Amino acid sequence: xxxxxxxxxxxxxxxxxxxxxxxxxxxxxxxxxxxxxxxxxxxxxxxxxxxxxxxxxxxxxxxxxxxxxxxxxxxxxxxxxxxxxxxxxxxxxxxxxxxxxxxxxxxxxxxxxxxxxxxxxxxxxxxxxxxxxxxxxxxxxxxxxxxxxxxxxxxxxxxxxxxxxxxxxxxxxxxxxxxxxxxxxxxxxxxxxxxxxxxxxxxxxxxxxxxxxxxxxxxxxxxxxxxxxxxxxxxxxxxxxxxxxxxxxxxxxxxxxxxxxxxxxxxxxxxxxxxxxxxxxxxxxxxxxxxxxxxxxxxxxxxxxxxxxxxxxxxxxxxxxxxxxxxxxxxxxxxxxxxxxxxxxxxxxxxxxxxx
Amino acid sequence: xxxxxxxxxxxxxxxxxxxxxxxxxxxxxxxxxxxxxxxxxxxxxxxxxxxxxxxxxxxxxxxxxxxxxxxxxxxxxxxxxxxxxxxxxxxxxxxxxxxxxxxxxxxxxxxxxxxxxxxxxxxxxxxxxxxxxxxxxxxxxxxxxxxxxxxxxxxxxxxxxxxxxxxxxxxxxxxxxxxxxxxxxxxxxxxxxxxxxxxxxxxxxxxxxxxxxxxxxxxxxxxxxxxxxxxxxxxxxxxxxxxxxxxxxxxxxxxxxxxxxxxxxxxxxxxxxxxxxxxxxxxxxxxxxxxxxxxxxxxxxxxxxxxxxxxxxxxxxxxxxxxxxxxxxxxxxxxxxxxxxxxxxxxxxxxxxxxxxxxxxxxxxxxxxxxxxxx
Ligand code: SF4
Numbered sequence: 001x002x003x004x005x006x007x008x009x010x011x012x013x014x015x016x017x018x019x020x021x022x023x024x025x026x027x028x029x030x031x032x033x034x035x036x037x038x039x040x041x042x043x044x045x046x047x048x049x050x051x052x053x054x055x056x057x058x059x060x061x062x063x064x065x066x067x068x069x070x071x072x073x074x075x076x077x078x079x080x081x082x083x084x085x086x087x088x089x090x091x092x093x094x095x096x097x098x099x100x101x102x103x104x105x106x107x108x109x110x111x112x113x114x115x116x117x118x119x120x121x122x123x124x125x126x127x128x129x130x131x132x133x134x135x136x137x138x139x140x141x142x143x144x145x146x147x148x149x150x151x152x153x154x155x156x157x158x159x160x161x162x163x164x165x166x167x168x169x170x171x172x173x174x175x176x177x178x179x180x181x182x183x184x185x186x187x188x189x190x191x192x193x194x195x196x197x198x199x200x201x202x203x204x205x206x207x208x209x210x211x212x213x214x215x216x217x218x219x220x221x222x223x224x225x226x227x228x229x230x231x232x233x234x235x236x237x238x239x240x241x242x243x244x245x246x247x248x249x250x251x252x253x254x255x256x257x258x259x260x261x262x263x264x265x266x267x268x269x270x271x272x273x274x275x276x277x278x279x280x281x282x283x284x285x286x287x288x289x290x291x292x293x294x295x296x297x298x299x300x301x302x303x304x305x306x307x308x309x310x311x312x313x314x315x316x317x318x319x320x321x322x323x324x325x326x327x328x329x330x331x332x333x334x335x336x337x338x339x340x341x342x343x344x345x346x347x348x349x350x351x352x353x354x355x356x
Numbered sequence: 357x358x359x360x361x362x363x364x365x366x367x368x369x370x371x372x373x374x375x376x377x378x379x380x381x382x383x384x385x386x387x388x389x390x391x392x393x394x395x396x397x398x399x400x401x402x403x404x405x406x407x408x409x410x411x412x413x414x415x416x417x418x419x420x421x422x423x424x425x426x427x428x429x430x431x432x433x434x435x436x437x438x439x440x441x442x443x444x445x446x447x448x449x450x451x452x453x454x455x456x457x458x459x460x461x462x463x464x465x466x467x468x469x470x471x472x473x474x475x476x477x478x479x480x481x482x483x484x485x486x487x488x489x490x491x492x493x494x495x496x497x498x499x500x501x502x503x504x505x506x507x508x509x510x511x512x513x514x515x516x517x518x519x520x521x522x523x524x525x526x527x528x529x530x531x532x533x534x535x536x537x538x539x540x541x542x543x544x545x546x547x548x549x550x551x552x553x554x555x556x557x558x559x560x561x562x563x564x565x566x567x568x569x570x571x572x573x574x575x576x577x578x579x580x581x582x583x584x585x586x587x588x589x590x591x592x593x594x595x596x597x598x599x600x601x602x603x604x605x606x607x608x609x610x611x612x613x614x615x616x617x618x619x620x621x622x623x624x625x626x627x628x629x630x631x632x633x634x635x636x637x638x639x640x641x642x643x644x645x646x647x648x649x650x651x652x653x654x655x656x657x658x659x660x661x662x663x664x665x666x667x668x669x670x671x672x673x674x675x676x677x678x679x680x681x682x683x684x685x686x687x688x689x690x691x692x693x694x695x696x697x698x699x700x701x702x703x704x705x706x707x708x709x710x711x712x713x714x715x716x717x718x719x720x721x722x723x724x725x726x727x728x729x730x731x
Contacts, residue, residue, distance in 0.1 A: 281401070336584075338407070338585075340406050340408050340584075342405065342407035343720075343721055345719075347720075
């Protein structure tokens with residue numbers, strides 16, 4: 001009688017990836033894929049010991065105890081280069097989704113993370129990014145509880161794409177909306193604009209320009225909590241990511257049917273970023289940020305809001321940049337340094353550097 | 357930024373505007389506004405960026421001239437670019453703002469989306485670096501611009517020659533400013549009272565080549581810098597000339613522009629290029645001796661000789677009034693298709709494409725003076 005050899009199965013140990021870079025085998029659904037997930041993601045996300053299943057399960061009672069509405073958001077991250085001064089795609093993917101929840105007044109709780117990896121990406125680089133995600137999530141007090149990994153052929157994606165989805169809870173009583181701005185309101189920011197966009201452009205290295213500019217990538221929910229405590233009447237908060245401050249201002253003006261006027265001299269932009277934009281013919285108002293908020297507050301609470309932001313590490317240079325005016329609905333203008341006025345419109349497509 | 361902030365002082369600006377108002381009063385009404393043309397796209401950009409137009413008295417009208425090289429590029433040349441770029445063995449390199457200019461079927465941006473290897477660079481030297489890195493591909497640089505960018509393309513070709521780089525060439529569309537100003541001055545519907553001269557171009561050619569403008573055409577010109585105070589001061593200098601009945605070539609930008617120009621740059625330009633008999637401009641038609649091509653000695657760096665080009669002349673769309681806008685005959689918003697058929701998303705004319713184009717600038721930065729006038 002043929003008998004099967006006895007099952008000798010060593011306990012699964014982590015850390016058994018011996019190859020240097022990701023191959024298509026790591027996306028095949030078999031052992032190599034499990035090793036990649038275990039060794040890179042589970043290890044980083046502190047998920048050891050948990051049974052891995054197709055879904056994370058969340059206690060409803062726990063959610064209900066924290067607020068009266070669930071906030072739910074998703075975003076994909078495709079930055080080049082993967083690592084840049086001030087952050088990396090992993091940190092960005094956590095901060096971005098945490099901020100998308102927080103600007104709606106939600107307390108961020110859980111994240112999912114889907115990774116699309118181009119074959120050939122160095123395992124060490126991937127590990128570094130996963131660790132950075134984990135550290136950022138830990139600091140922000142959110143848990144990464146489910147995820148997905150795909151590997152695609154060389155050329156089918158650019159090294160690594162991450163998608164994070166987030167769930168948070170909105171406290172009863174918080175009401176924020178892009179359509180709530182009113183004439184007389186004040187527009188605030190929590191600091192210097194354009195750092196992230198300029199840092200990424202510099203880091204790409206094809207500008208032949210080096211500038212000491214660091215991305216402002218940060219999780220802002222702590223700052224937002226402090227802000228809403230100090231100025232509960234705040235009408236609207238949005239993080240000024242792609243499209244920059246100018247785009248958010250236009251969205252507010254359009255949705256609320258108001259005009260907004262900002263003051264160029266009051267708008268905080270780092271000298272390095274200004275100089276960088278001058279050289280390339282870019283407008284810093286349209287550069288992306290990853291740690292900057294545009295806040296619309298009723299005039300009576302504006303000082304409290306600025307003070308609360310300044311008391312927080314991520315809002316030291318918070319200030320007023322303009323106000324909501326009644327007339328000229330939907331239009332954003334800027335009082336220029338020279339005392340002239342110009343329209344700040346939505347950008348069409350991408351900003352291209354000018355020729356001369 | 358210290359050096360720069362000095363040129364953006366609002367108190368000084370207000371004082372200058374006051375002086376400008378005073379001069380306008382001295383000149384007095386002659387039944388029509390004073391038309392000042394800024395030849396250079398860089399000036400157009402600063403004027404909109406700082407809202408200068410709205411600060412000036414209503415009786416001054418700024419005319420945004422032909423000085424954006426992207427805006428005056430004829431459609432046929434864009435088609436040639438697309439044709440080169442679609443060659444499998446080619447990496448086509450270009451300045452960013454030329455990517456969106458419409459050709460007769462597509463722009464470079466669309467060609468890129470369709471699979472052509474089109475890459476944005478910041479200088480011709482970057483393009484040469486791409487060529488060094490890709491010895492098995494042909495790397496073509498889209499040479500574009502007035503005398504401002506002409507020397508850097510020439511120096512890059514000289515560098516490629518020194519290094520013996522075989523796979524690098526330039527699709528030369530460089531144009532030269534003097535015949536262009538002359539063509540504007542010769543146009544029968546001319547309404548210009550004075551010119552702001554192009555600062556960056558003058559850095560290379562100096563101020564002497566403009567002498568004919570004052571001596572022959574009796575129009576004043578002030579070569580102007582690009583900071584907002586530079587522009588206001590230059591307008592003031594022009595008005596002063598008009599008020600005093602003078603017409604001279606003055607140099608407001610003397611801190612950068614030497615009257616005699618830059619020898620090293622001019623040498624490189626003269627070594628590498630020769631004038632073409634004529635060159636086609638979008639909106640302005642063919643202008644004699646207004647463009648340059650590579651000399652025979654540099655034929656192996658000349659994409660026009662290396663590649664088989666369609667070289668078709670394509671007429672501007674009938675509805676497009678870019679030419680009249682460029683000559684200051686109408687304002688951008690008076691064009692029949694402005695904001696309807698022609699927008700930055702779907703540009704019909706090139707003036708809508710580059711951020712330096714008068715139409716795009718009006719569309720995006722908004723002509724506050726225009727809308728105030730309409731109120
Ligand atoms: S609106 Fe379009 S077609 Fe008309 S002048 Fe401007 S760019 Fe040319």
